[in-house]
Amino acid sequence: MEILKERILQDGKCFEGGILKVDSFINHQMDPMLMYQIAEEFVTRFKNENINKIVTIEASGIAPAILVGYAMQLPVVFVKKKQPKTMENMLTTTVHSFTKDRDYTVCISNNFLTSDDRVLFIDDFLANGNAAMGMIDLINQAGATLSGMGFIIEKAFQEGGKILRDKDIHVESLAIIEDLSNCEIKIR
Known part of the structure; x- marks a missing residue:
């Protein structure tokens, strides 16, 4: 995903504490053409999984x-960060947000995540793996099967990728950030 790496270097912004902002093209304002290319890349990388x-x-x-x-x-x-009063058969877990430095109780209805499901989890960032671990918990509660996890950007200098790969999970990250020291973006 050279185009993604170029956009990160061109438009990404680094902040103290290992924070990379990509809000001008991924997670606030979105570039739909880039986002579709990202989706196509995930499809290619997970084509052999039963999802x-x-x-x-x-x-x-x-x-x-x-x-x-x-x-x-x-x-x-x-998965929702606020528990709706109308959700039936709710499964919950707690996830810590690295960026916001707070815990969220997240939920999903067991009507939409069941033991028949073979799941591909997609997210924008993999840092410490907190959202991914929360998703694994929900998948296990539902009796579903995790087929893979795809992340647009992985921060290799944090532990999330290692934790997931050590669990033999099929992880695909489209851009891997090696380092953000001195607010300089270094991509693998």
Whole structure:
């Protein structure tokens, strides 16, 4: 994904504490042409997995997940950060946000995540792996099968990728950031 790497270097902004902002093209204002190319790349990388559902956590993962679902002709479900009063058969877990430095109780209805599902999880970032671990918990609670996890950007200097790969999870990251020291973006 050379085009993604170029955009990160051109439009990404680095902040103290290992924060990379890509809000001008991925998670606030979106470049739909780039997002579709990202989806096509995920489809290619996961084409040999037996997947019947795409899942993400709101909010930044929704756009890429919908495009992956569209390209794969599969339903997309997003885990919610606020528990609606009307949700039936709720499964919950706690996820810590690295960027916002707070915990969220997230939920999904077991009506939309079941033991028949073979899940591809899509998200914008992989840092410490907190959202991914929360998703694994929800998948396990539902008795579903995790077929793979796709991330637009992975921060290799944080532990999330190692944790997931050590669990033998099929992880695909389209751009891997080696380092953000001195607010200089170094991509693998």
